[in-house]
Amino acid sequence: MERVEVGFPSGGEQCAAWLYLPDGPPKPRPLVVMGHGLGADREMGLDRYARRFASAGIAGLAFDYRHFGASGGEPRQVINIARQREDWHAAIAFARTIRGIDATRIALWGSSFGGGHVLAVAPEDHYIAAVVAQCPFTSGRASAFAKGPLSLFKTGTVAVTDQVLGPIIRRPINVRLAGKKHSAALMSAADVPAGYGRLAEESAQYRPKVPARVGLSTLFDNPVRHVKDIKAPVLYAICDNDSVAPAGPTLKAAERTKHATVKRYPIGHFDIYFDDWFEKAVYDQTEFLMATLRP
Numbered sequence: 001m002e003r004v005e006v007g008f009p010s011g012g013e014q015c016a017a018w019l020y021l022p023d024g025p026p027k028p029r030p031l032v033v034m035g036h037g038l039g040a041d042r043e044m045g046l047d048r049y050a051r052r053f054a055s056a057g058i059a060g061l062a063f064d065y066r067h068f069g070a071s072g073g074e075p076r077q078v079i080n081i082a083r084q085r086e087d088w089h090a091a092i093a094f095a096r097t098i099r100g101i102d103a104t105r106i107a108l109w110g111s112s113f114g115g116g117h118v119l120a121v122a123p124e125d126h127y128i129a130a131v132v133a134q135c136p137f138t139s140g141r142a143s144a145f146a147k148g149p150l151s152l153f154k155t156g157t158v159a160v161t162d163q164v165l166g167p168i169i170r171r172p173i174n175v176r177l178a179g180k181k182h183s184a185a186l187m188s189a190a191d192v193p194a195g196y197g198r199l200a201e202e203s204a205q206y207r208p209k210v211p212a213r214v215g216l217s218t219l220f221d222n223p224v225r226h227v228k229d230i231k232a233p234v235l236y237a238i239c240d241n242d243s244v245a246p247a248g249p250t251l252k253a254a255e256r257t258k259h260a261t262v263k264r265y266p267i268g269h270f271d272i273y274f275d276d277w278f279e280k281a282v283y284d285q286t287e288f289l290m291a292t293l294r295p
Contacts, residue, residue: 001054003047006061010090011083016070017063017091018042019098020054030105030129030293031059031098033091037112037137038186038218039079039177039210041069043203045273049109052282056290059101063091069205075172077207079214081221088121092128105129105293107232109285112245112269113137116223119253123229130292131230132285134237135269139249140221146246147188154184159215172211186215189243195270224253233259235288237272237281244269261288 004019022029032053034046042062050060065084066073088108096103107130110118115136122131137143144152155175162173178196179185187196200206227234236254238247247264254260263284271277 001051008063008090008094010066010087013066013072015063015066015072015087015090016042017061018047018050020050020060020062021100022054022057022059024057026100028102029057029059029100030107030289031061031095031101032107032109032132032289033088033095034060034062034109035065035084035088035091035114035117036110037114039068039077039207040112040199041203041205043069043205044199045202048273048278049282049285052286053289056286058107058286058289058293059098061091061095061098063087064205069203077174077210078172079210081214081217085117085121088117089125092121092125102295103127105295107131107289107293109134111135111273115245116221119227119230119234120223120225122232122234123226126231128230128232130232130289131234132237132288133234133250134281134285135239135242135245135272136223136236136250137218137245138222138224138253139246140219142246142249143244144219146243148182150182151184151188154182155186155188155212155215156219158184158212162212163216166211166213172213174209175212175215176209178208186210186218187244191243191268191270195268199270199273224249224256227253227257230257230259233261233288233292235261235263235285237285238262238264239267239269239272240264241267242269
């Protein structure tokens with residue numbers, strides 16, 4: 001396969017992306033649009049998945065959100081839920097223009113926070129052919145309560161302070177993306193420092209802090225509000241021991257999804273990106289995509 005650096009416009013900025021083109025004679029091929037989780041970029045493990053999909057004949061487009069990675073957007077490290085979902089729509093529109101791609105066989109693949117994004121974006125585009133939501137963020141309230149009261153209080157305090165004082169002092173008050181249990185980090189659990197840290201080590205673009213105000217918007221975000229309106233088949237890859245995106249709300253979302261396939265793994269949130277559990281998950285996802293993206 002061939003990996004090409006490409007880009008597409010979104011909200012007046014340029015989003016950077018890798019385009020994966022499978023080997024073989026040119027023909028209209030399916031393509032999966034891929035986006036990562038909270039504060040993450042495409043260098044943090046997406047290449048492994050995209051290469052497996054490409055080896056099965058499915059093209060891939062793995063992109064960075066605005067303000068992150070190699071994409072444009074100032075100031076840096078700003079997480080804006082609405083803008084990131086605009087980036088998804090822009091990536092889908094760009095994918096449909098790529099030569100050799102079948103515009104009727106576009107799939108979405110999102111992990112963690114990106115998994116919530118694909119569940120929110122898919123109902124708005126009735127021409128999406130398939131969706132893979134890996135360890136998806138499905139309930140802001142459930143993820144917040146999973147942090148525990150002490151961490152929730154700490155994070156909330158910093159988020160409110162940033163929301164109120166940030167515009168006054170004209171600079172954001174930052175918070176760490178990942179931290180240990182009870183810490184004032186957006187993701188805080190015993191397995192977070194090692195799990196997220198292992199992904200971060202793969203990226204030269206990664207930065208550990210973001211403006212804290214995003215904690216308020218994530219608390220009230222509920223990406224699965226309209227999953228019943230998704231027309232495409234959806235694969236939910238659920239980590240049963242997930243400390244970041246609890247499995248319970250995701251299982252309920254799957255029950256409300258018309259064409260849902262559920263794959264459950266007895267692991268934590270970050271285990272699915274590595275080693276044997278990655279092999280199991282990517283096999284299941286490739287099998288699902290090959291079945292749903294047939295001509």
